[in-house]
Amino acid sequence: MRARGAIRAGAIYGLILAIFAVASPALAQAGGQPGALDRAVQTISGDGRPLSLSLQILVLMSLLTVLPSLILMMTSFTRIIIVLSILRQALGLQQTPPNQVLVGLALFLSIFVMRPVISEINETAYTPYGQGSISVEEAVSRSGNALHGFMLTQTRETDLKLFMDLADAQPFARPQDIPFSILLPSFVTSELKTAFQIGFLIFLPFLIIDLVVASTLMALGMMMLSPTIISMPFKLLLFVLVDGWALTMGSLAASFAGG
Template sequence: MVQTLAVLAAAVLVALLFADPAIAQTVAPPAAPVPNAGDAIDRALGDLGGNGEAPLALSLQVLIIMGLLSVLPGILLMMTSFTRIIIVLSVLRQALGLQQTPPNQVLIGLSLFLSFFIMAPTISQINTQAIQPYAAGQMGATQMIEVGGQSLHAFMLKQTRKKDITMFSDIAKTGPYATPQDVPFSVLLPAFVTSELKTAFQIGFLIFLPFIIIDLVVATVLMSLGMMMLSPTIISLPFKLLLFVLVDGWALTMGSLANSFVS
């Protein structure tokens, strides 16, 4: 089990860090293959998994796994739809005036499984075009990483604003690019995160508006009645919950978030 997790974690980390669609254009053509050399990544994963002539010690494998597991969640969550969803749900909870309901664990679970739903076409494409051919021995690990990276690159590119890509490419002094597919992950990743944050706050602003109106109406009524010491938040909370339930707010929010990734 430890060896399998090590191989999987190493493959995913290498795919995220080095699956750059611009590498093929910037790196010189490879030299003629050396007999019995094989794929470098295949040999590295084989040594990590214990299939090579000098497998890594168990303690070193555990150390590598723990190091990868501390980095991979952050990388994977920032390259998927998770960021936008968790921010919108947090803003929604704040707009309702609820501090810990739903709790953080529930919001994270909703965001995670909704992210799986949204990313299902991309994951299926990576599995069909990269993972299954690699498992069948039809392609090497390097080609698998390149093919799988192209699917993830295409998803992130659709959700990223051009001006964000231009900003980070100017900072890195790597642009302009001939085609969108030439944008490297080093530029696309920060641009994607920036675009996701902006989109999430735009959706959150629209969610906040009807609840602010309810707060204003309740505060005005209480002031006109002379109830200065009564908190408007306590009175407006049941009305906001009633409005949210009547419009089927959770289904509307989840459906709107899922549709926001459709292009």
């Protein structure tokens, strides 16, 4: 029962994070005008009244087709899945672990990394909104601030400057004033660069094993024997001896701590 409750809570928080992740950029593009979200809802309803709960659920279910891609690009998932894919390639394993396992590992590790952000959204936005103390627009704004702060700490200044120059944007007085239209591509670019840097460091020791095995086979005149077949057991042995999975997952989680 506890496990089932934890899964249900995780799913709820994931949906909340998804809703706020999509709504926050839209709110930022609207210029943060009071009542902008309410006017949008009233326009959709057509009669000046807010949408009913059933219609709101229908709209949210329709957004589920685009929410996954937005969530993956606005969280730690991108860096984690790229590093795990490079690790599998470095080990010389084509389909082990399978893609479903890698995606599951990346997803649950992302939930672990994003736990402070999810907790902040729950405390500052979801719970007050559920109690009726704040409006949906205020809840979206507070959730957007939480995601904005996370992405900002993981984004390099050089990437921010690049997209600010491309957008012809003037320097902002505070980092919090950077719009999502500039922060999002900067964050994704930084995540890709960081993921490939970590992947290179992971790939290097396995590459050394491949070179040693290939050189040994050449010296023995066994050129018809594939070096991959011989080096794979040694790479797996090395990975197991150093407790590679715990080391990799722990290092990935720790890479988000410093910002």
